[in-house]
Amino acid sequence: MAEQHDIVLQLKGLTKRFGEFVANDHIDLELRKGEVLALLGENGAGKSTLMNMVFGLYQPEEGEIWVKGQQLTMDTPSVAIEHGIGMVHQHFKLVPPFTVTENIILGMETKKGLRLDKKSAAARIQELSDMYKLNLKPHARIDSISVGMQQRVEIMKILYRGADILIFDEPTAVLTPQEISELLGIFRKLTKEGKSIIVITHKLKEIMEAADRCTVIRRGKVIDTLIVKDTTPQQLAERMVGHNVKLTVDKEDAKPAETMLHVQDIWAKDDSGHDMLKGLSFEVKAGEIVGIAGVDGNGQTELVEAISGMRPTQKGKIQLGSDELTNRNPRDVSEIGVGHIPQDRHKHGLVLDFTIEENSVLKSYFKSPWTKNGIIQSDIIKEETERYVKDYDIRTPGTGVLARSLSGGNQQKIIIAREIERKPRLLIAAQPTRGLDVGAISFVHKQLIAERDAGKGVLLVSFELEEIMNVADRILVIFNGQIVGETTPKQTNEQELGLMMAGKLERGFAHV
């Protein structure tokens, strides 16, 4: 088969079961030398399981793994590493206080007598970094470099160990748009040098941009392998979810009414005590979705936290209708009528070791009917949660399982159900679709629009321009702690927005 291509990795009939659940069902796949192969599938389709088998973290029940013409038994990751396979995980495995070099040589330290030979390691890292244009500083500490850079350290770790088959698990989930395009550049550089890459993803745009071929997996089975340049995003999406999907969102024009949220000249500090919000003002009206566009780190997090009561403000005024929100505690803010889908669902949105039931009352557990005389009314909560599961299509074996055991999309649905069902007047959605697949994204967007249409104010904070352009009725651009521009999706395009986000263009206030 396919003699004209040099096949570096071939999987034949790989099967993995967890109990009765078949995570991978006789998967066949091949990776050619010097290509980028995308592995596309919804959350829970079995992509990560497959790659974990290739990397030796799981053992298949059936099937064979061939690497460069040799059949291997992947007992442990060390076998994989030995044969030139490296994996960049979604969650980095780095030691923050160590330097780049120390992290890279961790586990394979070369020693000069008893001393670590860091010097020659650093030199080698510098050399590799120059070769692939990774731009790494070997002596920088991990905790002082950006997430994008940390990812490159992970890539370097693999290259340093001599890998020529690189597996990336959702590499762009944590990156800014800028960093994403840089990463895709690195991919091209790597394949030019003869490396082969598998990217696990569900982002169609990136596949179209960077991959040569795309293997689609659905419910543990290979559905198809497509040549990327001969296909369209629409086609890919359909293959992935198994039915027609719309990539754009249908919505009517907004009918803004009275002012709901009123933010005036607020100042707030970031975690290290520096001024982050510098006199920021805007309004959100009932019945409109206001999108806050901006590069990560320009004050979005602080803004959302300031409104929701999680971060004190030094100056300024925040009001919801006629209610004062300035420097109230999170409980008051939420009771006054603010719903908040937080940016980090693992850190803030959920208690992962709580059940779905417990998570669904995280903000209202203390009130009747969930609690009577201090005693939690589990039956009522269970009933209500079952309704959420049905109405919001949360896929779970039951309401009593831990939130940790659900996929990201379903976890997000719990949060959305909880926040919407509390009937807030204002809904803040921060990065509400981060890490979700196409189906889940469109679900979230529909919910936001439905809330708008029900006369609520919606504040959408996102780093994804596409999302802002698709969903928002009005766009505010945040840069360096201030609103630097205001526009609408109809009046602008992604290029212009990109310039505004970079602080290179100010415009818009005239349009109000």
Added chain:
Amino acid sequence: MSKMKGLVTRLRQESVWISLLSIVIGLIIGAIVMLVSGYDPLLAYQSLVEKIVGNSYDFGETLRAVVPLIMTGLAVAVAFRAGLFNIGVEGQIVMGSIGALLVGHFVSLPPVIHGIVAMIVGTLVGGLWGMLVAWLKTSRGINEVISCIMLNWCALYISHIVIRTLMEESGTGRSKLIQESASIQLDSLSAWMDGARIHWGFAIAIIAVIGYSFFMNKTKWGYEIRAVGSNRHAAHYAGMKVNSTVLRAFFISGMLGGMVGTFEVLGVFKYVAIAPATSGLGFDGIAVALLGMNTAIGIFFSAILFGALMYGAQGMSFGADVPGEVVRMIISIIIFFTAAPGLLRMFFKLRTRKGRKGANANGNDSVSS
């Protein structure tokens, strides 16, 4: 989707199974150690069992040894659930015993009421002492482990000062006795058990186990404590007052510790000794809570296991001349294997499960992706 449910239950079962296996391995290694050192392990274990349940006196004393372990196990667990390590139960026990001693000795009240009042006072003193740790943490950011250890010694020396200045029975190195009306011993049950020191604490411990389970799982305060302990950021986001929850958890933890102190004074000794070190019951409680995985039922059984082993140690010593340290060693092996379930898996080459567990430990992510 039912596969997920199966998975969850399996994991749950697995931890129980690991605990049981650890116990067996602990006993086997203990036997090997005894064999190598020239003792008879069969005779030793026979003596151990005889000492624990052999006659009504020893059985009663075993119960007496188990009671404080249940309570300290629960005390440690409450703090654990709030995400904090209460290594200061020792000091809370001391403070509780002083509170009970003062009321038991100086105040005159009718029987039963006297005991109840003394217990309440001791319990509250222990709770406040525990809350001091939490206050230092929430208001000054002092690590609770450090303040706990320091406050343990403070409590001990405070007890010395109180006894010396107010109520030392001269020449004995202990306080004067409490009044008989403050005793919480169950005399009739004691007599029936051949003089074993049975007191109200036994019933209270059982109530505490049930109460702990109810409190943690069914009340809003328990819900808050678990939320704060599991993810304090999410708790803050959800509008809970993280600091007051921590204070509350430590107050409860300290009360459970203080209650142990009152048991020892009102039910066992009737006095407080000017001791050079604390009792160690609080430290044992850490082991009990960990082996019991912070669940009510787990703590109940691990307290019984530890209490019985520790009390039975004397029997091994007496019947088979095995030093009591061997029992401590067995306990430590049990804890060790519960702590490192990976080791057990390695022993038994449980390959297929290894990958599974690894995934859960690594990622905060979904099970099935």
Added chain:
Amino acid sequence: MKQTKKFWVLTLVAALFFSVALTGCGGKNKEESGAANGGAHSELKAGLVTDLGSVNDKSFNQSAWEGLQKLNKETGVQVKYLEPKKDTEIITSLNQFVKNKYDLTWATGYTMMDAVKQVAGENPNVKIGLVDAEVQAPNVASVLFKEQEGSFLVGVIAGLTTKSNKVGFVGGVELPVIKRFEVGFRAGVEAVNPEAAKNMKVIYAGDFSRVDKGKSAAATIYNEGADIIFHAAGMTGNGVFNEAKERSKGDKKAWVIGVDMDQSLTFGDEVTLTSMVKKVDEAVVKVSKDMIDGKFPGGKTTYLGLKENGVDIAPTSTKNVAPDVLKKVEEFREKIIKGEITVPEK
């Protein structure tokens, strides 16, 4: 994160337990069957419950256990010991012997007093020997030592040996029994060197098991110019020896007078001037033999002083103490035994 934290906590706890286990795991061989001697009284059984120490404490408990071992060799009586690890276990350990019908059970230390009183009261038919404390019960034989008399003799040695005319005393906890050491010592010093007695510096460490406290107490006293310290502080006293060893490196000599057993055997004779020996072993043997002969001194308190050979200076004293000083000691011994001198105890 959480998993790892839990792992370390558990490992720590396991290590704690293990270290406790190891410290106690010295080679032991506890039951001495008297069969080798034909065992004239091998049907009799005697037990020992230590206070919260161990039979390897190089002091009190060890001495008592050595007494029982000697008894076994001489008479064939079966002997056994139990070491309670918690104060709640004292009573159950006593009961273990009592309920197994031991003919005599020994309890060592004042901490046992309440437990002995209770067990003796509940079991009027058993016999209990109690060392260092007194219980008024017809089935308890209490043994007290006249520590003041032995302390007087080491006081004489100190008073005559000191070059700086300053001596010191480090006590464990200020209990009546420890006070007897101090008072006797002071009287002994005063008898031969009143100036040194006036300069005497006394520190109570407040603890019997804190080496560090003993060391700092000793440092304070040596710093004030004393050259001899008598300690009656159990393990706390080890710190006194440590401090003396550090100071004795130059030509200046810092002496320690040991207690309970001949401590020069443990700490070496470079700093151990002499020791005030309490013959717990002798007392245990004597009372046990009385029991065998049917003359168990129940309800009585036996006081053992110089006359009864219950206290003495260590036999190795000749090594560091000048012969004329030892001669003086013998003179005082005679006077005390004859009753010409009564050593105060308070």
